[in-house]
Amino acid sequence: MRGESTPRESALPLPSWEGPAILLVDLDAFFASVEQLDHPAWRGKPVIVGGDPDKHGVVSTASYEARPFGVRSAMPSSTARRLCPHAIWTRGRFDRYRQMSNQIMAILHDETPHVQQVSIDEAFLDVTPTAVNREHPAAVARRIQRRVEELGVTCSIGVGTSKTVAKIASDMDKPRGLTVVYPGGERDFLAPLPVRALSGVGAAAEERLRSHGIRTLGDLADADVSMLVRLFGKNGLVMHVRANGGDNAPVEEDDAVKSVSNETTFARDLTERADVEAAIATMAAKVGRRLRRKGLKGRTLSLRVKFDDRSVRSVQRQLPVPSDDELAFTPQLERMVDEVWRPGMPLRLIGVGMSGFAEGGAVQQSLFDVSEAAPAEGDVPPAIKDERKRRGLIEATDLVRDRFGEEAVRFGRELRGKGNTTGSASKNPADYK
DNA sequence: TCTGGGGTCCTAGGACCC
């Protein structure tokens, strides 16, 4: 607990709050906490949710018992295993995390309609006091913490006048922390912190700032704006405003998904065309299925490859017609891979993505959608017949997969390369809705 | 055993149009 005040006791006269109030609710070691909730024998022990150490896997979440050993998110699993060899290891059960997350998000939406879900385990809330609801933001935060704990996991909350301050405050005291930065205290709160604390400042920006003698948010707040704009473009201005506590970005309801992708890192690099084509077919099928599940058709098809030296190439093409059908767009992917790869070049990763969805999330119908009123069989041109057959096959496949799981149906060319992939967890909200 | 997977946003250059 730290910040301007420590309202952990309930007998509080809380200092009054003037102006906007933003909460950032962050679930503590979320995936690992759910595992400990569901496996009582794992409670109090180091638990690591992550990919296979022998297959380029990384740590997704480490329980608080594993952290004293130095285990951190995004660390290679092989390193984590060395640091904490006795940890309980699990690949994760993402449907379960999504279900738990949905229950928690329902609590947040019950507290206020102004919720912006950032990921499976994070959300901003606007709880600015109004004439109708004058409740103090810190009191709202306390109640949220109690309600979340009733579900068996915990959260840390930051309270401030902006998203920037709320987010950074939530990180100051974990787990189960509540950090409140009162209006007017923003600059003093931010000034001593390293620039890296700011969302949007990563390794590259940190290094460039350091070369200009800027190490703390106080340095950044006092830096020359035109210099920052020269270095970082429009983001330089944003960084300066945020470091001064002047960020007024609103809490926005979650908007439509903009892309859907699937990528896989292989345990052993691929060098043969048959393996590469099989991998592309498998990933295209996953992307197609997720597109259909979400009711999206995309026009921009992307392919990404990573080589054994970790260098990355990407290719992107516009489709003549928006598609959610991998049987239609896979041939295009196979032409695209030829632009960046030759047999013999060791491929560590392949990714397939679709974007360019119709405006406003409206689903564009296929030119020959089977749901359209069907003309008599004899009147149907061959192209439409083919399209109908294809849709029928796709729909039948999806049905089987719904009932028996993703692995139940595989097309011939998807078969090779199976059992060769590394696994991990996404925290992107689009995957958990 | 050195670094996953799913996303978002920005930049810069070229093509093309008016």
Place this chain on the structure above:
DNA sequence: TCTGGGGTCCTAGGACCC
């Protein structure tokens, strides 16, 4: 004949987030 801008779309690459 020679010349300018601006706008939009597309592509490749990269930084960043959880």
